[in-house]
Amino acid sequence: MRRIVAPGKQGTEPALAYWHVWTDDKGISRQTRCDLTAFVKESIGGGADPQWNDHLLTSGAKVLFTELPVGWVGTWHENPKPQWIIPLSGRWYVETMDGQRVEMGPGDISFGGDQNTKEDEKGRKGHLSGTIGEQPAVLMIVQLTDAKWTGAKPGDFS
Numbered sequence: 001m002r003r004i005v006a007p008g009k010q011g012t013e014p015a016l017a018y019w020h021v022w023t024d025d026k027g028i029s030r031q032t033r034c035d036l037t038a039f040v041k042e043s044i045g046g047g048a049d050p051q052w053n054d055h056l057l058t059s060g061a062k063v064l065f066t067e068l069p070v071g072w073v074g075t076w077h078e079n080p081k082p083q084w085i086i087p088l089s090g091r092w093y094v095e096t097m098d099g100q101r102v103e104m105g106p107g108d109i110s111f112g113g114d115q116n117t118k119e120d121e122k123g124r125k126g127h128l129s130g131t132i133g134e135q136p137a138v139l140m141i142v143q144l145t146d147a148k149w150t151g152a153k154p155g156d157f158s
Contacts, residue, residue: 014039018108019032019033019094019111021079023117027118029117030098078114092104097120103132114127
């Protein structure tokens with residue numbers, strides 16, 4: 001987690017960076033670096049000392065863990081649901097239709113929100129992804145089941 005000073009903040013609140021994969025108005029997938037900044041200092045409960053918490057969601061999610069084998073490639077596809085993707089081990093990449101490729105490993109976070117893209121002249125729709133290196137990529141995926149997150153744009157979670 002890196003610290004930034006968000007507008008109106010004291011400078012002590014944390015911010016958590018993530019990559020937001022999204023669809024623009026022309027149906028092209030893109031990636032934008034964003035920050036989660038709605039942290040409040042509070043106890044998580046049970047008498048624990050206060051810590052920084054960002055209450056991003058309160059319901060409507062499905063959690064899965066997946067292992068992408070060495071050499072795995074997910075040919076051009078959209079994220080099946082709006083979803084948070086957190087690498088636990090190994091490395092993987094996401095390439096969007098605008099040509100941007102982002103490589104991620106443990107400690108990085110991506111939000112997959114490229115639903116409703118339009119196939120381009122090269123046959124690309126959504127994003128391309130795959131593993132990097134000589135070990136599988138183990139990912140934790142939190143799929144959002146509430147339809148209101150389909151089409152979420154960068155900044156919608158700040």
